[in-house]
Amino acid sequence: MTVLEQGTITIHTENIFPIIKKSLYTDHEVFFRELVSNGVDAISKLKTIARTGEYSGETGEPEIIVEVDKDNKTLSITDNGIGLTADEIKKYINQVAFSSAEEFIEKYQSNADNAIIGHFGLGFYSSFMVARQVEIDTLSYQEGAQAVHWTCDGSPEFKLEDSNRTQRGTTITLTLMDDELEYSEASRIRQLVKTYCDFMPVSIKMDGETLNRQKAPWRESPSNLTDDDYLDLYRYLYPFQEDPLLWVHLNTDYPFIVNGILYFPKLKPDVDVSQGNIKLFCNQVFVSEHCEEIIPKFLLPLRGVIDSTDIPLNISRSALQSNRTVRKIADYVAKKVGDRLKEVYRDDRKEYIRCWQDIGTFVKFGSLNDEKFKKQVEDILVFRTTYKPEPTDSQKPEEADDAWESSENTAGSFDEQGNYYTTLNEYLERNKERHENSVFYCTEEAAQATYIELHKSQGLEVLFLDSFIDTHFISFLEREHSDVKFQRVDSEINDELIDKDSNKTEIVDPKTNKTRSEQIKELFEKSLNKPSVNIRTEALKSEDTPPAMVLLPEAMRRLQDMTALMQQQKADFPDNHVLLVNTSHPLIQNLANLSQGSIEGAESPSAELADMICHHVYDLALMAQKGFDANGMKSFVERSNHVLTELTQRAV
Numbered sequence: 001m002t003v004l005e006q007g008t009i010t011i012h013t014e015n016i017f018p019i020i021k022k023s024l025y026t027d028h029e030v031f032f033r034e035l036v037s038n039g040v041d042a043i044s045k046l047k048t049i050a051r052t053g054e055y056s057g058e059t060g061e062p063e064i065i066v067e068v069d070k071d072n073k074t075l076s077i078t079d080n081g082i083g084l085t086a087d088e089i090k091k092y093i094n095q096v097a098f099s100s101a102e103e104f105i106e107k108y109q110s111n112a113d114n115a116i117i118g119h120f121g122l123g124f125y126s127s128f129m130v131a132r133q134v135e136i137d138t139l140s141y142q143e144g145a146q147a148v149h150w151t152c153d154g155s156p157e158f159k160l161e162d163s164n165r166t167q168r169g170t171t172i173t174l175t176l177m178d179d180e181l182e183y184s185e186a187s188r189i190r191q192l193v194k195t196y197c198d199f200m201p202v203s204i205k206m207d208g209e210t211l212n213r214q215k216a217p218w219r220e221s222p223s224n225l226t227d228d229d230y231l232d233l234y235r236y237l238y239p240f241q242e243d244p245l246l247w248v249h250l251n252t253d254y255p256f257i258v259n260g261i262l263y264f265p266k267l268k269p270d271v272d273v274s275q276g277n278i279k280l281f282c283n284q285v286f287v288s289e290h291c292e293e294i295i296p297k298f299l300l301p302l303r304g305v306i307d308s309t310d311i312p313l314n315i316s317r318s319a320l321q322s323n324r325t326v327r328k329i330a331d332y333v334a335k336k337v338g339d340r341l342k343e344v345y346r347d348d349r350k351e352y353i354r355c356w357q358d359i360g361t362f363v364k365f366g367s368l369n370d371e372k373f374k375k376q377v378e379d380i381l382v383f384r385t386t387y388k389p390e391p392t393d394s395q396k397p398e399e400a401d402d403a404w405e406s407s408e409n410t411a412g413s414f415d416e417q418g419n420y421y422t423t424l425n426e427y428l429e430r431n432k433e434r435h436e437n438s439v440f441y442c443t444e445e446a447a448q449a450t451y452i453e454l455h456k457s458q459g460l461e462v463l464f465l466d467s468f469i470d471t472h473f474i475s476f477l478e479r480e481h482s483d484v485k486f487q488r489v490d491s492e493i494n495d496e497l498i499d500k501d502s503n504k505t506e507i508v509d510p511k512t513n514k515t516r517s518e519q520i521k522e523l524f525e526k527s528l529n530k531p532s533v534n535i536r537t538e539a540l541k542s543e544d545t546p547p548a549m550v551l552l553p554e555a556m557r558r559l560q561d562m563t564a565l566m567q568q569q570k571a572d573f574p575d576n577h578v579l580l581v582n583t584s585h586p587l588i589q590n591l592a593n594l595s596q597g598s599i600e601g602a603e604s605p606s607a608e609l610a611d612m613i614c615h616h617v618y619d620l621a622l623m624a625q626k627g628f629d630a631n632g633m634k635s636f637v638e639r640s641n642h643v644l645t646e647l648t649q650r651a652v
Contacts, residue, residue, distance in 0.1 A: 040202050064203070078170070085140045281307035282307065297369060450624050458541060553578065609643070
């Protein structure tokens with residue numbers, strides 16, 4: 001192969017300059033952040049040089065002064081930092097993307113202040129997005145330095161000349177374009193300071209007033225902060241929101257630098273768990289409202305601040321570049337959150353239980369999606385339960401929780417409503433003699449109240465898995481505990497709930513040789529005429545049990561739920577289900593006597609009424625399961641009116 005030519009690619013400044021001005025940043029307003037950051041860097045560099053002994057003069061009170069002039073359409077930003085010489089302007093300003101911060105850090109590696117913000121050398125040129133002319137007036141800290149003045153109108157041409165400036169530092173003056181005059185308004189500048197520069201460690205002043213807070217609590221040691229300090233920051237960052245439940249302070253400098261404070265908020269029903277709410281900072285400079293790339297998905301609803309110089313930003317600082325460091329930081333954040341939750345669980349169980357309704361969503365979602373996090377929190381997963389520890393004879397019921405907490409066996413706690421919480425292992429240990437390796441649970445307390453009470457009446461403990469995430473979490477628990485059977489309270493009737501000594505086999509009709517149970521089953525099958533409904537008769541123990549209950553077999557119900565989930569729609573009530581008729585209930589026993597004519601084929605008012613009551617009993621069982629549609633409700637109301645009319649006529 002013949003080489004035709006070999007050389008160096010040439011980039012013409014007249015071609016790249018419009019790209020820098022128009023496409024470097026997505027938001028024009030970030031020019032202000034870049035210029036103020038440069039000023040903060042200049043002040044930080046002066047401090048570093050003074051520490052090394054290269055500068056022995058007065059550093060003065062560090063500050064950045066912002067001035068606006070609406071009449072002359074100008075905005076100026078002045079710092080009292082290190083300043084620039086003519087040669088430095090030629091090197092760092094005239095050579096695009098030659099970052100003075102990078103070179104400075106290399107030179108003063110051991111003494112450099114960690115607050116050096118700029119690393120790209122392009123931030124200064126963002127000013128041309130809003131200005132038709134930019135001027136630099138600067139005086140270096142170096143002894144005998146000559147002040148210089150640099151001017152550029154946005155073309156590759158510039159002018160560099162001597163200046164009469166006598167104060168060390170730099171002033172950047174922008175003559176704004178006509179369609180960018182909003183940046184000559186004092187109110188707009190205040191808003192920009194609050195958004196981007198509020199926590200910069202140097203005071204930013206305008207008209208003699210300091211505009212920024214300066215102190216960044218997340219850069220402080222946790223031992224120096226009070227609860228009020230954490231709450232004040234949260235209320236400032238998220239005004240008009242409820243106070244957070246808990247917070248986690250991040251503070252590490254190896255193998256990467258990360259500082260921050262993350263808050264667990266109270267979750268709203270309409271929370272979008274895919275949207276991040278954590279603010280990203282770089283050396284106390286605001287970068288973005290979102291930092292999804294460095295936060296594990298299950299922690300996205302958290303709020304707060306993450307500040308790191310090791311997060312790789314693109315040139316405009318508007319997006320993260322995914323790499324190994326980002327992934328390591330995400331793992332670190334997840335571990336710190338897990339450690340904090342374990343700490344609260346260990347040291348303040350009542351507080352942990354108080355917050356569980358909200359933090360439980362994070363813990364469960366994290367367990368589903370992050371193996372390391374799951375290992376951290378698997379012993380602090382708690383569930384509301386029907387069980388309550390019995391108080392001793394000398395205790396009042398309300399004192400039982402305190403006694404339980406103070407004992408060696410801290411197996412759970414009460415919330416403010418008197419509900420008790422337990423771990424799954426505690427549940428299994430407590431019930432191993434009654435139903436070893438079986439877990440009874442409910443998903444809707446109101447709809448399944450009858451089934452819950454039936455279990456409670458026979459001393460069977462029920463766990464509440466009724467949050468929106470629990471549909472998925474139940475399957476997760478079954479995978480983690482493969483030897484445990486999870487059974488929803490309305491899926492099947494446990495043998496302990498059935499009266500084995502009932503007269504189920506007693507013959508009540510000598511003509512047909514049928515038992516009471518067979519008679520009732522035949523009655524319901526004939527009245528309902530629904531082949532998809534499996535009629536089952538049992539004598540249940542509890543006196544408060546309803547005349548009939550609808551059971552949804554576990555496997556069938558889950559298959560239907562999964563199908564609905566895949567189709568992103570609400571699951572319909574299964575056509576195939578079990579109607580359990582309670583033969584020990586007085587209504588069912590009376591119904592059997594009333595229906596005798598119907599079973600023998602006779603048409604009589606009693607038979608017709610018995611038929612309607614069968615439908616009514618079935619409808620009530622469906623209603624308890626929220627299994628009614630509009631047509632079903634209409635039929636129920638019409639039948640109710642008919643039954644009541646029939647009964648009142650008989651009474652008269």
